[in-house]
Amino acid sequence: MTDRPGEPKTGSDKPADAIVLTDLKKQFGDLVAVDKVSFSVKSGELFGLLGPNGAGKTTIINMLTTLLIPTSGDAVIAGFDIRKDPDSVRNNIGIIFQDPSLDIGLTGRENLEFHAIMYNIEAVERKKRIAEVLSVVQLADKADTLVEYYSGGMKRRLEIARGLLHYPKVLFLDEPTLGLDAQTRRSIWDYIRNLNREYQTTVILTTHYMEEANFLCDRIAIIDHGKIIALDTPADLKAGYQGDVITLVTEGPVDHLIARLEEVSWVQEIVSGNGSLSFTVPCGEENLPEIFHLVHTLGVTVRSVSLRKPSLEDVFIHLTGSTIREQDGTRRAAMREKFRRRMMR
Ligand SMILES: Nc1ncnc2c1ncn2[C@@H]1O[C@H](COP(=O)(O)OP(=O)(O)OP(=O)(O)O)[C@@H](O)[C@H]1O
Ligand SMILES: [Mg+2]
Numbered sequence: 584m585t586d587r588p589g590e591p592k593t594g595s596d597k598p599a600d601a602i603v604l605t606d607l608k609k610q611f612g613d614l615v616a617v618d619k620v621s622f623s624v625k626s627g628e629l630f631g632l633l634g635p636n637g638a639g640k641t642t643i644i645n646m647l648t649t650l651l652i653p654t655s656g657d658a659v660i661a662g663f664d665i666r667k668d669p670d671s672v673r674n675n676i677g678i679i680f681q682d683p684s685l686d687i688g689l690t691g692r693e694n695l696e697f698h699a700i701m702y703n704i705e706a707v708e709r710k711k712r713i714a715e716v717l718s719v720v721q722l723a724d725k726a727d728t729l730v731e732y733y734s735g736g737m738k739r740r741l742e743i744a745r746g747l748l749h750y751p752k753v754l755f756l757d758e759p760t761l762g763l764d765a766q767t768r769r770s771i772w773d774y775i776r777n778l779n780r781e782y783q784t785t786v787i788l789t790t791h792y793m794e795e796a797n798f799l800c801d802r803i804a805i806i807d808h809g810k811i812i813a814l815d816t817p818a819d820l821k822a823g824y825q826g827d828v829i830t831l832v833t834e835g836p837v838d839h840l841i842a843r844l845e846e847v848s849w850v851q852e853i854v855s856g857n858g859s860l861s862f863t864v865p866c867g868e869e870n871l872p873e874i875f876h877l878v879h880t881l882g883v884t885v886r887s888v889s890l891r892k893p894s895l896e897d898v899f900i901h902l903t904g905s906t907i908r909e910q911d912g913t914r915r916a917a918m919r920e921k922f923r924r925r926m927m928r
Contacts, residue, residue: 601626601753601785602647606656609642618809618835619656623919624787624802626752629779630680631800632789633899640789641681644757648678649785661752661785677746681757681789683738685730691717691741692726695748702749716744736767743774747784754778756788760795767779768792769866772799793895803895807903817895824853824901827867829874831860834884852900863897 602624609617645651649669661675720740760768765878864870
């Protein structure tokens with residue numbers, strides 16, 4: 584490639600921060616969906632917004648991509664103010680929406696052509712860029728197949744290609760791998776990482792998946808109820824959460840064990856369900872014998888025990904008091920089903 588996605592099209596200096604939010608707020612009636620959020624994303628950074636359903640992730644993305652007007656506060660993207668210069672913002676960003684938005688009655692190439700025409704990319708340049716982005720996502724050999732016959736992963740890759748057509752400086756990915764199987768998700772991660780590393784494209788993505796945020800992101804903002812409750816590198820988020828996590832897989836009722844553990848001052852973050860009981864202790868090796876003594880005294884049958892360092896999920900529980908899956912509930916299942924149906928159309 585000569586011009587690369589993410590490279591400045593003019594000789595102008597790249598801003599040090601690709602995205603700056605200042606007290607950004609969105610209110611729908613009485614509901615404050617995004618509550619005076621401030622953070623910045625460095626140029627070339629891969630940044631994640633991690634949070635449960637309804638946390639406000641898409642609302643933030645929609646405001647930053649000028650699809651939604653903020654109630655108050657401000658944001659600057661690639662040096663352009665979202666309120667004062669929305670057209671310049673749009674010219675410098677690519678968006679991959681949470682809900683699939685391809686025309687399945689067109690081929691992959693036709694979908695890209697349609698988008699390029701909307702962006703006023705002239706014919707010769709259009710052809711060149713379409714060939715480039717198809718090769719980035721390895722869909723060149725499927726370019727003339729109807730999208731209807733693409734797999735879910737191929738459709739998502741085509742959407743990523745479409746988001747890259749005008750060489751965005753900043754790429755917004757709202758739930759890039761929602762509803763995809765583990766293998767496809769992994770390959771999408773590789774594309775995202777490659778784009779970020781090879782072309783220095785600043786990427787901001789939203790996700791429910793801890794492992795996705797952990798694997799991909801340089802820094803993560805954990806968002807809950809419209810507020811950023813933590814922001815750091817995955818390693819530092821985990822390091823800031825001291826202790827070891829013990830998980831017991833048990834048989835029979837464990838209510839009495841939970842009640843006793845709750846009385847122990849050094850036992851924290853007790854989470855139970857599906858026959859397993861997890862909690863945090865200051866030092867696993869030292870505390871396990873005492874735990875075993877308690878388990879034995881109460882006559883609880885333990886099938887297996889594991890001891891591990893905290894994960895991002897543990898950090899999330901620590902910060903919000905509940906697991907991300909608990910908060911997902913039925914809405915998330917419904918959303919998955921909606922996504923799956925769309926992909927199959
Ligand atoms: N147009 C709207 N009108 C009214 N309420 C809205 C609107 N858009 C979003 N909301 C509400 O704002 C809150 C934040 O929604 P948002 O879609 O930003 O969450 P999210 O973190 O993206 O969730 P998900 O993980 O389900 O995609 C939710 O309570 C949602 O119901
Ligand atoms: Mg969303």
